[in-house]
Amino acid sequence: MTLGNTGENELMALFGGTFDPIHYGHLRPVEQLACEIQLEKVILLPNNVPPHRPQPEASSAQRLKMAQLAVEGNPLFSVDSRELQRDTPSYTIETLETLRKERGTEQPLAFIIGQDSLLTLYKWYRWESLLDVCHLVVLARPGYARELDTPALQRWYDAHITEDAGQLRQRPQGCIYQANTPLLDISATEIRQRRHEGRDCSDLLPFSVERYIESQGLYREHFTS
Ligand SMILES: Nc1ncnc2c1ncn2[C@@H]1O[C@H](COP(=O)(O)OP(=O)(O)OP(=O)(O)O)[C@@H](O)[C@H]1O
Numbered sequence: 077m078t079l080g081n082t083g084e085n086e087l088m089a090l091f092g093g094t095f096d097p098i099h100y101g102h103l104r105p106v107e108q109l110a111c112e113i114q115l116e117k118v119i120l121l122p123n124n125v126p127p128h129r130p131q132p133e134a135s136s137a138q139r140l141k142m143a144q145l146a147v148e149g150n151p152l153f154s155v156d157s158r159e160l161q162r163d164t165p166s167y168t169i170e171t172l173e174t175l176r177k178e179r180g181t182e183q184p185l186a187f188i189i190g191q192d193s194l195l196t197l198y199k200w201y202r203w204e205s206l207l208d209v210c211h212l213v214v215l216a217r218p219g220y221a222r223e224l225d226t227p228a229l230q231r232w233y234d235a236h237i238t239e240d241a242g243q244l245r246q247r248p249q250g251c252i253y254q255a256n257t258p259l260l261d262i263s264a265t266e267i268r269q270r271r272h273e274g275r276d277c278s279d280l281l282p283f284s285v286e287r288y289i290e291s292q293g294l295y296r297e298h299f300t301s
């Protein structure tokens with residue numbers, strides 16, 4: 077599917093992830109963020125070949141489907157499958173540069189990440205160019221410090237951080253905003269692990285996603301003898 081329509085100076089927010097699987101730790105903080113900074117649309121961007129991590133258990137098509145099921149009937153979200161069309165690592169800067177070209181120089185763009193992603197951002201491909209094409213909005217995540225322990229990242233962060241959410245609309249790119257969203261201690265790792273142990277995880281993700289996982293036999297129980 078393709079991007080929804082956003083008005084010319086409307087803030088376009090994208091939330092990239094491996095989503096193996098998508099869960100409430102993704103959805104709930106972003107819903108709260110939408111209230112906090114008045115977002116009308118958030119575009120989920122499942123990656124194809126996630127950089128810097130073990131490859132997912134579910135296929136790209138299955139992760140896309142789970143993202144679609146998770147937000148079905150929820151007008152806040154749409155899903156963009158553009159990264160699934162490339163077999164090379166899904167580098168965010170490349171995706172955002174393409175979007176910037178499509179949307180022109182004036183459209184405010186924001187890429188949403190969790191605090192854990194911020195802490196390792198200095199490892200991303202051409203990370204220092206990210207703010208040339210978008211804002212970064214950071215969701216708090218339990219277990220991940222607010223302090224950045226890499227001097228280059230800290231300097232870059234200090235030069236771009238704003239507490240004024242209005243900046244995300246007044247400028248097309250270039251700001252970092254730390255959201256005041258609730259902490260949800262949920263990870264896809266925990267869901268996969270619970271499933272491997274034959275444990276219930278219905279409290280961690282939408283029923284439609286859980287049902288799909290069952291129907292596809294994903295994250296199967298690991299039997300030990
Ligand atoms: N509970 C959470 N709270 C805030 N941000 C989150 C949470 N879970 C994931 N994110 C953020 O969502 C984005 C996509 O995350 P991802 O799909 O890798 O999920 P994950 O739960 O971190 O997966 P895994 O456990 O497999 O590493 C990342 O930027 C990550 O920081």
Ligand SMILES: O=C(O)c1ccc[n+]([C@@H]2O[C@H](COP(=O)([O-])O)[C@@H](O)[C@H]2O)c1
Pocket residue numbers: 091092093094095121123126127128129166167168169193199200201
């Ligand atoms: O561009 C990079 O080098 C890069 C490195 C790590 C992660 N990302 C992107 O960040 C988002 C969250 O990644 P992950 O691994 O936590 O699911 C997702 O859209 C990834 O494609 C991007």
